Amino acid sequence: MGDYMIRAIAANANIRAFAAVSKDTVEEARKRHDLSPVACAALGRLLTGGAMMGSMLKSEDDLITLQIAGDGPLGNVIVTSDSHGRVKGFVGNPSVMMPLNPMGKLDVGGAIGKGVLTIIKDMGLKEPYAGQVELQTGEIAEDLTYYFAVSEQVPSCVGLGVLVNTKDSTVRQAGGFIIQLMPFADDEIIDRLEKNIRSLPSVTTMLDEGKDPEQILKLVLDGFDMEITDTMPLEFKCNCDRDRIEKALVSIGPKEVQSMIDDGKPITMNCHFCNTDYTFDIEELKKIKASMKR
Numbered sequence: 599m600g601d602y603m604i605r606a607i608a609a610n611a612n613i614r615a616f617a618a619v620s621k622d623t624v625e626e627a628r629k630r631h632d633l634s635p636v637a638c639a640a641l642g643r644l645l646t647g648g649a650m651m652g653s654m655l656k657s658e659d660d661l662i663t664l665q666i667a668g669d670g671p672l673g674n675v676i677v678t679s680d681s682h683g684r685v686k687g688f689v690g691n692p693s694v695m696m697p698l699n700p701m702g703k704l705d706v707g708g709a710i711g712k713g714v715l716t717i718i719k720d721m722g723l724k725e726p727y728a729g730q731v732e733l734q735t736g737e738i739a740e741d742l743t744y745y746f747a748v749s750e751q752v753p754s755c756v757g758l759g760v761l762v763n764t765k766d767s768t769v770r771q772a773g774g775f776i777i778q779l780m781p782f783a784d785d786e787i788i789d790r791l792e793k794n795i796r797s798l799p800s801v802t803t804m805l806d807e808g809k810d811p812e813q814i815l816k817l818v819l820d821g822f823d824m825e826i827t828d829t830m831p832l833e834f835k836c837n838c839d840r841d842r843i844e845k846a847l848v849s850i851g852p853k854e855v856q857s858m859i860d861d862g863k864p865i866t867m868n869c870h871f872c873n874t875d876y877t878f879d880i881e882e883l884k885k886i887k888a889s890m891k892r
Contacts, residue, residue, distance in 0.1 A: 601832040603650055603683060604811045608822040612783040613791065615819060616650040617775040617811035618832055623649070623685065624760055625769040626834040630873045631692045635762040637672060638769065639704045641689050642760035643738040644677045646774040648687070649832050651742075652679030655719070663718040668736060670711025671696070678871070684835040686871040704762065707736035715741050717749065739774070746778065753779040755791075759801030771805035775814055787822075794820050836872035843867050843876040847886055855887045 603618035624642035627633065633641060648664045655662060658681055666675040673690020699705040713733050720726040729749035734740050739758040746754035758774035777795070779788065795818065798804075804814050815824060846867065847855060858865050864879045878886070 602811065602829060603653060603832050604815070604826050605653060605828040606815055606819075606824050606826045608819045608824045609783070609787045610823075612780050612787050613777065613819065613822065614780065615775065615777050615815050615824070616653060617773070617815045617818075618646055618650055619773040619805065619811055620646040620649065620832055621769055621772045621805075623832055623834045624772040627687065628767070628769055630834070631688055633689070633692045634695055635767050636696045636704045636706060636709045637689050637692050637694055638762055638767070639760040640672055640675055640706045640709060640738065641677070641687055642769065642772050643706065643758040643774070644675050645685050645687050645834070646758050646760075646772060647738065647742050647756060647776070648677040648679040649683055649685040650774065650776050651717075652681055652685065653683065653828070653830065655681040655721070657681065657721060659722060661720040663720070665716040665718070666710060666713065666733070666736075666738070666741075667716070668710035668713035668733060670709050670713075670736065672709040672711075675710065676870075683830045683832040684837075685832070686834060686836045688870050688873070704760075706738065710736035710738075712736070715745055717745060742776075755795055757798070757801045759805065761802040761806060771802050773805050773811070773814070774801055775811075775818060777818055790821050791819075794818055834872075836869060836874070838869040838872060838874060840876055843869070844878075844886060847878070847883075848890060852887055852890045855883055855890070859883050859887065 601620050601622045606615045628638045652662050662679050664677045671694045675689050677687035679685040696705045696709050714730055716730045718726050718728045731745045731748050734744045739756045742756040743754055746752045755777045761771040763770045864877050866875050866877045868875050
């Protein structure tokens with residue numbers, strides 16, 4: 599079975615939960631952007647978290663964008679997701695290399711450094727909603743947990759993991775979960791949930807043991823009645839195409855397009871999200887410029 603995520607409720611709807619397996623999605627991102635192991639871990643975590651947060655959106659046309667702007671060598675990390683499990687993203691420096699952290703793991707926090715996390719929700723209103731918090735660790739899961747608490751006032755626990763094969767740098771495992779307490783959850787629920795989370799293995803350990811999203815949530819929500827409310831596929835998918843890139847060319851204006859024509863060489867435009875190149879020859883550029891006069 600391919601990548602997918604689930605949504606669930608527990609403890610008489612006092613808890614809502616999300617879990618995902620995203621190995622193929624993260625591997626697709628790795629191949630498209632030729633990511634180093636630490637860049638793959640960083641982008642993979644944010645892709646997984648972004649996909650689950652996208653599933654929280656209420657309207658089919660809503661979009662959510664997660665932006666990490668850090669001062670580390672990785673540069674910015676940007677992910678966009680819709681409410682259907684379609685997610686895309688890129689990093690500023692895909693080839694960054696870092697020594698392992700003191701625990702012998704990929705140093706995502708060191709690669710990202712200090713900075714801010716910004717969440718932008720485009721819900722079809724006049725202005726998109728934007729919330730911003732300072733990065734706490736740069737390890738992404740902790741930063742999303744902090745964002746939910748500070749910006750949305752929702753007590754949450756986020757777990758994310760990407761395991762990269764040491765021999766060929768392909769993605770071995772990827773996935774995560776988000777657990778959220780609804781208002782008025784009593785102390786007994788909170789205490790039991792905190793106990794479960796403290797005893798939980800890492801996300802990559804659970805995935806490497808063969809656990810799927812349902813089994814991960816059963817561990818997190820041990821002792822609670824859990825009801826899965828939705829299951830949806832998860833994939834790396836960019837909505838760019840030649841027509842969209844052509845519109846971008848039109849938007850820069852006739853003078854700039856004429857300058858490209860005068861250079862006498864085809865131009866290539868790149869989509870940052872999926873790293874796809876679109877090439878336009880001189881005749882195509884002339885047609886684009888002519889269309890501006892209509």
